[in-house]
Structures are given as structure tokens and as C-alpha cells.
Amino acid sequence: MTQSAIESREEAALSSTAAMHAAGEGPSIGKPEEEICVSIDDISLWYGQKQALTHVSMEIAVNKVTALIGPSGCGKSTLLRCINRMNDLIPSARTEGAVHYRGANVYESGVDPVEVRRRIGMVFQKPNPFPKSIYDNVAFGAKVNGYKGNFDELVERSLKRAALWDEVKDDLNSSGLALSGGQQQRLCIARAVANNPDVILMDEPCSALDPIATLKIEDLMRELADEYTIIIVTHNMQQAARVSDYTAFMLTDEESSGKLIEYASTSLIFTQPREQRTEDYIRGRFG
Amino acid sequence: MTDFGAGVRLRAAGAVARRQAFSRISYWILLLATVLPLGLLLYLGYDTISEGWSRMDWDFLTSYPSRKAEQAGIRSSILGLVWVLGLTIAIAIPIGIGTAIWLEEFAPKNRLTALVKLNISNLAGVPSIIYGILGLTVFVRGAGFGPTILSGALVLALMILPMIVITSQEALRQVPPSIREGSLALGATRWQTVWFHILPGAMPGIMTGTVFAISRAAGETAALIMIGASAFVAYDNTSVFEDFTTIPIQIYNWTLRPTGQGFQPNASAAIVALMIGVIALNAVAVVIRERFRRD
Numbered sequence: 259m260t261q262s263a264i265e266s267r268e269e270a271a272l273s274s275t276a277a278m279h280a281a282g283e284g285p286s287i288g289k290p291e292e293e294i295c296v297s298i299d300d301i302s303l304w305y306g307q308k309q310a311l312t313h314v315s316m317e318i319a320v321n322k323v324t325a326l327i328g329p330s331g332c333g334k335s336t337l338l339r340c341i342n343r344m345n346d347l348i349p350s351a352r353t354e355g356a357v358h359y360r361g362a363n364v365y366e367s368g369v370d371p372v373e374v375r376r377r378i379g380m381v382f383q384k385p386n387p388f389p390k391s392i393y394d395n396v397a398f399g400a401k402v403n404g405y406k407g408n409f410d411e412l413v414e415r416s417l418k419r420a421a422l423w424d425e426v427k428d429d430l431n432s433s434g435l436a437l438s439g440g441q442q443q444r445l446c447i448a449r450a451v452a453n454n455p456d457v458i459l460m461d462e463p464c465s466a467l468d469p470i471a472t473l474k475i476e477d478l479m480r481e482l483a484d485e486y487t488i489i490i491v492t493h494n495m496q497q498a499a500r501v502s503d504y505t506a507f508m509l510t511d512e513e514s515s516g517k518l519i520e521y522a523s524t525s526l527i528f529t530q531p532r533e534q535r536t537e538d539y540i541r542g543r544f545g
Numbered sequence: 546m547t548d549f550g551a552g553v554r555l556r557a558a559g560a561v562a563r564r565q566a567f568s569r570i571s572y573w574i575l576l577l578a579t580v581l582p583l584g585l586l587l588y589l590g591y592d593t594i595s596e597g598w599s600r601m602d603w604d605f606l607t608s609y610p611s612r613k614a615e616q617a618g619i620r621s622s623i624l625g626l627v628w629v630l631g632l633t634i635a636i637a638i639p640i641g642i643g644t645a646i647w648l649e650e651f652a653p654k655n656r657l658t659a660l661v662k663l664n665i666s667n668l669a670g671v672p673s674i675i676y677g678i679l680g681l682t683v684f685v686r687g688a689g690f691g692p693t694i695l696s697g698a699l700v701l702a703l704m705i706l707p708m709i710v711i712t713s714q715e716a717l718r719q720v721p722p723s724i725r726e727g728s729l730a731l732g733a734t735r736w737q738t739v740w741f742h743i744l745p746g747a748m749p750g751i752m753t754g755t756v757f758a759i760s761r762a763a764g765e766t767a768a769l770i771m772i773g774a775s776a777f778v779a780y781d782n783t784s785v786f787e788d789f790t791t792i793p794i795q796i797y798n799w800t801l802r803p804t805g806q807g808f809q810p811n812a813s814a815a816i817v818a819l820m821i822g823v824i825a826l827n828a829v830a831v832v833i834r835e836r837f838r839r840d
Contacts, residue, residue, distance in 0.1 A: 344730060349654050376732030386723035388742055398741065399731035446727070453731055 286532045288522040290319035290504060295457060295487040296378075301340055301355035303333075303516070305348065310336045311516035313355075316506055323479055323488045325502035325524065327495060329539065332508040333516025334491045335383075338459050341489065342378040343371040359457070376403055379450035383462040385442035387434030387449075392417075392426050395434045395445055399453035412452055420448035421478050440471025447478065451486075458482065460490040464497065476501045495540060499528050507536045590820075597813025605814055609779040610795065614807035617799075619815050621778040625694070625789035626763065626822075628782050632698035633705070633762050638755060640702070641709030645751075648710070649717040650739050662714075669707035676704040677771025685772050692773035694785040700768050705758035712754020716747040748837040756830035760823045766793040792819045 296318040303311040311333045318324050326334040336345065343364060345351040357364040364374050379399075387395050396413045405412065413430065417423040422444040426437070434445050443463055450458055460479070464472040479488055479501045492498050498505050505528070506521040520527065520536045531537045538544055557565050608618025644665075652658045680700030690696045720743050728738040775788040776798045782789055792815055799812035 342730065344726065347726070347729065372732050372734055375730055380730035382723060382726065382730075384723060386721075386727040388724060388727065389746065398728070399733070402731070402733040402737045402741070449727075449731065 286520040286522075286536075287316060287518060288504075288526075289317055290322070290523075292319035292322065294318065295320040295360060296341055296489070297358040298337070298340070299356040299358060301337070301353065301357065303336055303340060303345065303354070304352045306350040309515050311340070312514040314508075314516065314518045316518055316521050318487065318489060319504060320487050321483055321485070322503040323483045323490060323501050324504040324506065325498035326489065326491045326506050326508060327493075327498050327539075328508035328519075329510075329544070330493075331515075332510045334506075334508050335461050336516060337508070338461055338489060338491050341457070341459060342375050342380055344375075344380065346371055376453060377455055378457040378459060379453055379455035380459045381443070381446050381450055381461070381463050384466050385439055385446055387437070387442050387445050389433065389435055391431045392434050392437070392445060393430040396448050396452045399449060403453065416448040416452035417445075419451045419482070420444045421474065421481075422448055438471070440467050440474060443467060443471070443475060444478065447475075447482075451482070455486065457487045457489065460488065462491050462493060465493060472497070495528075495542075499524060507531075507533075507539060509535060509539075593813045593816050596810050597815070597817050600810045600814035601817060605811075606818065610777055610790075614811055617808070617811055619792060619795055619818060621780065621782070622790050622792040622795040622815070623818070624782050625774075625778060626791040626793075628694045628785065629697045629701065629769075629789060629791055630759065630763055632694060632785060633701040634759060636698060637702040637705050637709055637758070637762075641706050641755070641758075642713050642751060644706075644710045645713030645717060646739055646744070649714050650735065650743065665707050665710050669711055673704055673765055673768040674771055676700050677768035679703070680768065680772045690786075691788075692775065693787060694782060694789045696772050697769050697774055697789060697791075698785070700772055701762040701765055704765065704768060705762050708758040708761070709755050712757070713747070713751045716750025716754065717743060719750060720746040745837060749834045752830050752834045752837070756827055760826060763823055763826070764793055764819065766797050769794055770797065792822075 294317045298314055298316050298318075301311055301314045302309065314333075314337055326337060328334050339345045340353060341357055341359075341364070345353060353365060355365075359374070359378065363369070376399075388398065390398075393413055396416050397409050400409065400412055414423060414427075417426060422441060425441060426445075429436075434442065437445060443466075447458075447463075464475050467475065476497060479490065482488060483503075490498075490502065502524045504521070505524045507519045507527065509517055509519045511517070520531060520533045522532075527536065528540060531540060605618045606623065607620050608616060609620055610622075611617040648658060648662060677700060680696055680703070684690045684696040684699050685692055690699075724742050724746065725738055728742050729735075733741070769791060774794055775790050776794060778788060778790045796812050796815045796819070799808040799815065802808040
């Protein structure tokens with residue numbers, strides 16, 4: 259893709275997003291106008307004694323791409339992992355507050371994390387296909403979740419949705435590990451899509467990929483947003499500007515770690531941020 | 546401009562020459578460390594085979610023991626070993642791998658489980674004769690099983706359990722955490738994650754450790770003598786509640802006989818038979834391991 263094409267895409271992303279009116283917690287934390295899919299309510303999190311998130315509250319719109327940005331150690335990945343309870347896997351992690359997914363508190367006692375993760379899928383930083391065939395990779399989630407339909411169709415549909423079908427349709431039985439990095443990441447997206455989730459979390463999905471593969475994944479994210487709610491963590495501000503409808507800026511400072519500083523539509527954040535620190539970060543003055 | 550012309554000497558000199566000399570010496574020392582014990586082992590192997598080869602024939606493998614050296618064979622020792630080892634494997638592998646999975650994948654990480662892990666490592670270093678004494682007290686006398694195949698297998702299973710647990714834990718830890726996360730993030734349960742991803746990934750390592758442990762059980766003598774395994778069995782075992790003998794016990798008994806009665810070549814031949822058995826066991830493990838590795 260040419261440079262001008264990228265720029266026009268950025269402009270499109272900036273102009274198309276709905277303006278967000280500030281309300282609720284503070285002047286800099288906005289609230290999307292659309293229907294809310296995931297609502298993070300006053301989440302604080304500790305790893306042992308060390309606090310990683312401090313009173314984060316934000317609401318995430320249905321069928322939009324929401325980006326979490328901020329410098330390393332600002333808690334954006336931790337916040338993402340709160341949403342599908344992946345932090346449960348870290349024995350020292352302790353969470354306070356609530357995450358409501360379509361009205362239900364994910365952290366309520368009696369909630370099974372397996373039910374949560376079935377609806378809220380995840381794609382990781384480093385592509386992590388299972389050391390199995392492409393077919394088995396895609397079919398795995400459906401298999402363990404007791405899918406009763408036609409697996410061949412499901413695999414084809416999911417791979418098409420992840421824009422990988424044409425490249426792999428003749429080698430569905432070869433190992434997922436034999437693919438290139440970008441293909442592996444799209445396989446992981448296909449794998450998540452095959453589970454028919456509602457939300458897809460992406461934790462820096464392009465940081466291990468080359469620019470071409472990155473663009474493919476970004477295109478894919480825009481396409482997937484018409485069907486899924488996508489929340490993406492990214493180091494790359496241009497990426498946030500290109501793909502997201504809403505952007506949240508997080509920061510760890512001397513006072514507290516993992517704070518949400520500003521949350522608004524991507525166009526607002528990148529053109530007229532309210533907070534000085536947001537502007538400094540976006541202009542590349544720190545982080 | 547820098548002059549790259551003549552005058553730069555690139556032959557080792559001074560400190561570089563000394564470092565390189567040390568490096569060359571280390572090569573020979575390390576080679577010696579490899580060749581010396583290997584040579585000794587080869588000599589022992591040659592000595593045993595050359596002494597026992599004359600006795601190695603079908604009759605030797607299929608005859609019961611006898612007071613006459615040239616009529617004695619290892620039929621009952623082979624059968625006894627197969628019985629004991631089979632039962633040991635059936636007991637030790639599920640329990641050992643199960644323990645390892647629980648400790649690595651399910652157990653909470655606290656002081657108690659840390660203590661359990663430490664103790665398992667210590668148990669791997671306990672001499673086999675101690676397991677024999679334990680077996681004599683608990684299984685042979687306490688439970689009243691007597692010096693039977695069942696008692697022998699229970700003792701050997703206990704003896705190799707720590708080894709299986711430790712190597713299986715190590716193999717499970719080698720499976721990358723990203724696989725675990727990927728599976729759980731798709732809504733798989735812990736058990737589904739273990740069954741479909743962790744266990745297949747750890748299988749080559751688990752197989753290697755398990756076969757080492759079984760080989761050790763196959764050659765075990767002291768613990769079985771301690772529980773009173775018979776030296777003279779002149780029938781084919783048909784149940785786990787019978788007396789038994791194994792090849793190592795038979796070897797031990799033959800080597801105890803005074804020289805000149807002709808039992809030494811029998812012992813050597815039995816050693817060769819045992820070695821062939823253990824090598825075959827290892828070969829099976831390699832085949833299984835490679836199959837898992839390819840998938």
C-alpha cells in the first residue's frame with residue numbers, strides 16, 4: 259500500500275468517527291453514543307503488592323474498534339486481560355471493581371471464566387498457533403465448545419473471514435507453524451472467529467509483524483468491526499489512528515500506576531486532546 | 546586516511562595466543578572425559594559378551610533354572626521380569642504422570658506444594674534397598690501379599706515414581722505458556738487444555754523420562770531381594786499372586802556361586818539377554834517419541 263493510501267485511510271478514520279460527548283467520571287473520559295458492549299467499572303488490579311491498574315472506568319461501544327494506547331507499563335495489556343479474565347491465570351493477580359459484558363458482571367461469583375472467554379475471544383501479541391494442522395487450529399475452539407454443525411464449512415468460513423482462505427485452502431492439513439508470521443496471526447484471528455465470539459480482544463497483534471502483514475491485519479480489523487466489537491492494545495499511534503473509532507490513553511505516573519487519562523473518539527484524541535499529557539504522548543514528546 | 550597496507554600482524558600473539566592454547570587443551574580434556582568411561586563400558590560389554598556368548602542359545606532362554614549349569618536357563622526369570630515390569634508400568638505411569646500434571650497445571654502455588662515438590666526430588670535420591678525394606682514391611686507383611694509379583698511391582702513402582710514425576714514435570718514446563726493461553730482464551734477448560742495441547746507437547750519428554758525409569762526398574766535387584774523374591778522358580782507365572790524371580794536376581798544368584806561350577810558364563814549370558822531387552826525398550830520409546838514429535 260502506498261503512503262498516500264495510508265494517509266487517506268487515516269483521514270477517513272479521523273473524519274468518520276462519531277463525536278463523543280464528555281460525561282460521567284471526568285471531563286476527559288468520554289462516553290460513546292452507541293450501544294455499550296463492555297463496561298469497565300472502577301477496575302483496580304494488583305500483581306502481588308504492585309498496583310497495575312488504578313480505578314479505571316470506561317465504556318466500549320458495540321461493533322466499533324476501540325484502541326488502548328500508552329507507553330510501556332501503563333497497564334493497557336493488563337486492562338485488556340481483565341475483560342476476559344485472563345489475569346485469573348496469574349496467581350498473584352488481584353482484581354477489584356467490575357467488568358460488565360452486556361449487563362452481566364464478569365467478576366461476579368459463580369461466573370465461569372470459560373463462558374466469558376467463549377464470548378470474548380483473544381488474539382495475542384506473538385502469533386501462537388497450536389502445533390497442529392491449520393484445520394485443527396481453526397476447529398479447536400468449536401470442538402471444545404461442543405459445536406454441532408459442519409466443521410468443514412466452519413473452517414472455510416472462518417478462514418475466509420480472516421482473509422487467509424485463498425492462501426491456505428490447499429494445505430489445510432499442513433502445520434500452522436509452517437505459515438509466515440502474518441499468516442500465523444491471521445490463523446489466530448480465524449481461530450478466534452470460529453468460536454463465534456461477540457468481542458475480540460487483540461493484544462498488540464501486529465508488533466511481531468512486518469509492515470505489509472500489519473496492513474493486512476489492520477484491514478481485517480476494519481472488516482471484522484461490522485460484526486464484532488474489537489478492542490485493541492497498540493504501541494503504534496499511527497495504527498490506533500488508522501483502525502480505531504475510539505481511543506483510550508493510559509499512563510503510569512509517580513502518583514498511581516495504570517490510570518486512564520483520556521478517552522474519546524479517535525478523531526478528537528488525535529486532533530484536539532483535552533489533556534496536556536495526551537497531547538505530549540501523541541506528538542511523540544515522551545513514551 | 547588510515548593505512549591498511551602491510552604491517553598488520555594477524556597471527557595470534559601474547560594474550561590471544563595464551564587464550565587459544567587454553568582452548569586447544571580444553572578440547573583434549575573434554576574428549577578424554579568422553580572416551581575414557583565409554584572405553585571402560587565397551588570393555589565391560591566385550592568381556593561379558595565373550596564370556597556369555599557360548600551359553601546364549603534358544604535352550605538357555607527357554608529352560609527353567611537347574612543345579613547343573615549347562616542345563617540351567619532363564620525362562621522363569623524372563624517371564625517374571627515381564628510380569629513385574631508390566632504391572633510396575635501399569636501402576637507407575639498413570640500415577641506418575643497424573644501427579645506431575647496436577648503439580649504443574651492444577652496445584653495452587655503455595656508453600657505446601659513447594660514442600661511436596663522438594664520431597665519428590667529427595668525421594669528420587671533414596672537408595673533402592675530402602676524401598677525394599679518399606680515394601681517388606683508394608684506390602685509383603687503388612688498387607689499380607691507375600692513375596693509376590695504384586696509386592697515386587699508395588700515396590701518398583703514406588704521406587705521409579707519420583708523419577709517419572711520429576712521428568713514429566715520438566716517436560717510439562719517446556720510447553721510454551723502461549724499455547725496454554727491460546728487454548729484457554731478460546732474457552733477450553735483447564736483439562737481440555739492439558740489433554741489437547743499440553744500433554745501432546747510434553748509427550749516426547751515424558752516418554753524419555755519414563756523409559757529411563759522403567760529401565761532402572763528392569764535392572765533393579767536389591768529392592769526385590771529385600772522383599773524376598775525367589776531365586777528358584779521352575780514354573781511359568783500365571784497370576785500376580787505368585788512367587789517370582791527376575792533376570793537381575795538370577796544373575797545375582799549365579800554370580801554368588803563358587804567359580805568352577807560353570808555358572809559364571811550363565812550370568813554373563815543373562816546379562817546380555819537383559820541388555821538386549823533394555824535396548825529394545827529404549828528403541829520402542831524412541832519410535833513413540835518421534836511419532837509425537839512429528840504431529
